Amino acid sequence: MTAANQAPDDSERELREQMAARGRSLFERRFTHGSTGNLSVRLNDGILVTPTDSSLGSLAPDRIAKVSFDGEHLAGDRPSKEAFLHLSMYRSRPQEFAVVHLHSTYSVAVSCMAEIDPENVLPPITAYQLMRVGRCPLVPFYAPGDMELAAAVGEQAKTTRAMLLANHGPVIAGKSLAAAVAAAEELEETARLFLLLRGIPTRLVPDFHP
Structure with a gap:
């Protein structure tokens, strides 16, 4: 990953401030809770990622961790223990500049359901779901901290x-932090609609290629 891969026109300081603002917004709107969830953005010499055991509602820009692409802690507080998920996404998707990982209620609920399609967990309910999220497979369960999860995430990220x-x-990844957050919000709202519509005959979006 070279300097050409860095998010255009955004200094590291500006990106830190964006992460704090976006994290606070997600927390205040209950897309995450407690110290769950983490955000990252890609730089030309590594990534910025939220610190371990931190609340997205009260991130201090200067304390956000900086990690090399090899996983070395370079600056800020100790990085999230799930930083390896973010690094795996970036390795498989060099065109993306930000990654959002949440423990958002409706998406987690769907991830616990026994009878969902592991190749694409949500049917095409809205056009915006298809445009902002696309195919959304289920990654098998791994215990927290299991490094095999990184390989599983990286494999899926090659195609979604x-x-x-x-x-x-x-x-979920995006070409900017704003895009990744918007996609995460769309995914959560789609999961909510999916659960609300369970057992109700539903008209799905016809074959549609955004």
Whole structure:
């Protein structure tokens, strides 16, 4: 990953401030809770990722961790223990500049369901789901901290920017932090609609290629 891969026109300081603002917004709107969830953005010499045991509602820009592409802690507080998920996404998707991982309620609920299609957990309910999220497979369950999860995430990320970790939550990438957050919000709202419509005859979006 070279300097050409860095998000255009955004300094590291500006990206830190964006992460704090976006994290606070997600927390205040209950897309995450407690110290769950983590955000990252890609730089030309590594990634910025939220610190371990931190709340997205109260991130201090200067304390956000900086990690090399090899996983070395370079600056800031100790990185999230799930930083390896973010690094795996970036390795498989060099065109993306940000990754959002949440424990958002409706998406987690869907990830716990026994009878969902592991190749694409949500049917095409809205056009915006298809445009912002796309195919969303289910990654099998791994215990927290299991490094095999990184390989599973990386494999799925070769063909999709969004996925649900079984009994855990969504991981989604975007070409900017704003785009990744918007996609995560769309995924959560689609999961909510899916659960509301369970058992109700539903008209799905016809074959549609955004």
